Amino acid sequence: MNRAAMRVCLLLLAALSRAGSDHSQEQEGPGHSHWSYEDQEHWGTDHLDCAGNRQSPINVDTAKTIFSPQLRPIQLSGYSLPASEKLRLINNGHTVLLMLPESLAITGGYAQQYRAVQLHLHWGSPSGPGSEHTVNGHRFAAEIHVVHYNTKYNSFDEAKVQPDGLAVLGAFLEVGSRENPYYQEILQHLYKIQREGEEVLVSGFNIAGLLPANLKLYFHYNGSLTTPPCSQTVKWTIFNQTMLISHYQMSMLVMSLRNDDGKPLQNNYRPVKDLHGRRVLASFQTTLPSAKHLPADSDGSEAADGHSSSSFHAGDVLAILFGVLFAITALAFLLYIYKHRNQNTRLDSPTKSKVIYTAAATENTA
Numbered sequence: 001m002n003r004a005a006m007r008v009c010l011l012l013l014a015a016l017s018r019a020g021s022d023h024s025q026e027q028e029g030p031g032h033s034h035w036s037y038e039d040q041e042h043w044g045t046d047h048l049d050c051a052g053n054r055q056s057p058i059n060v061d062t063a064k065t066i067f068s069p070q071l072r073p074i075q076l077s078g079y080s081l082p083a084s085e086k087l088r089l090i091n092n093g094h095t096v097l098l099m100l101p102e103s104l105a106i107t108g109g110y111a112q113q114y115r116a117v118q119l120h121l122h123w124g125s126p127s128g129p130g131s132e133h134t135v136n137g138h139r140f141a142a143e144i145h146v147v148h149y150n151t152k153y154n155s156f157d158e159a160k161v162q163p164d165g166l167a168v169l170g171a172f173l174e175v176g177s178r179e180n181p182y183y184q185e186i187l188q189h190l191y192k193i194q195r196e197g198e199e200v201l202v203s204g205f206n207i208a209g210l211l212p213a214n215l216k217l218y219f220h221y222n223g224s225l226t227t228p229p230c231s232q233t234v235k236w237t238i239f240n241q242t243m244l245i246s247h248y249q250m251s252m253l254v255m256s257l258r259n260d261d262g263k264p265l266q267n268n269y270r271p272v273k274d275l276h277g278r279r280v281l282a283s284f285q286t287t288l289p290s291a292k293h294l295p296a297d298s299d300g301s302e303a304a305d306g307h308s309s310s311s312f313h314a315g316d317v318l319a320i321l322f323g324v325l326f327a328i329t330a331l332a333f334l335l336y337i338y339k340h341r342n343q344n345t346r347l348d349s350p351t352k353s354k355v356i357y358t359a360a361a362t363e364n365t366a
């Protein structure tokens, strides 16, 4: 037997010996499992999918996304929960997890219907951001994931091994000037679940408030769970609009919890993975060049409802639009002079064409 064949056999044996123990602990579910963020290079030996070529997270290069007009707005149903409904909020040593009732569902935007199971967050440390996905290389402060499974399967466990099994909605969190009341429904309880394995019951609220108001603008691609077992069965939606929480709320998120070693639970994000030829679709036109300076400090585009306008830098967009507008006006002016000089007529005011391009500008900044 040659060396390569031997290696394959050893890998198979290793996989078989682990198959029995793998399903004992649910990765995106509650409870303890033995993997850690310090140990990522070994995820692929314990869980073969983690070394696969359809892994998440990824960097979204907006210049390479493909505009797909058939991507309809995401529709959520049952997301508004009464305060009488109590939800489990858990520190599982890797994240804070809010278990969701099965009444929550995605009923539009995907080809099929998906039922919610849980949501959780990824964050950084006091010294750096911690979103999992990045946009044009920019990492946001934090990221929320709402995990759903296809209603044609009976459970999350059954669905997660099916190609069309899972759908995760992701949105970025940034620091804004106001307290976000929806995120406060989670963050105010974190001090009660500082240790791994602890949990608390929280009152129901409008879970949709944790996601952007604009569910029309998003990126879509096929990927995986971002923690072991890294199942490559996730249809991802990453919203373009970011969520804003206050500086104090962000520090509550980053500072409150501890992991299974009793150390601060921070930087619980996985680095971006190669696309390996996968396509990233966009529900909107992203013909703008990549924004190099995404807002670490806000430029004042913050809206009153705790959402920022988009993950593009508004200043960059305006600069480009005005540049284009100026070039077109100058060209029109030159043509006008040329035409009138030929006709030997007197020069008039050449500013009428502007109106058309102002309309286009409104469309592009949506």
Ligand SMILES: [Zn+2]
Binding pocket: 120, 121, 122, 145, 226
């Ligand atoms: Zn996640």
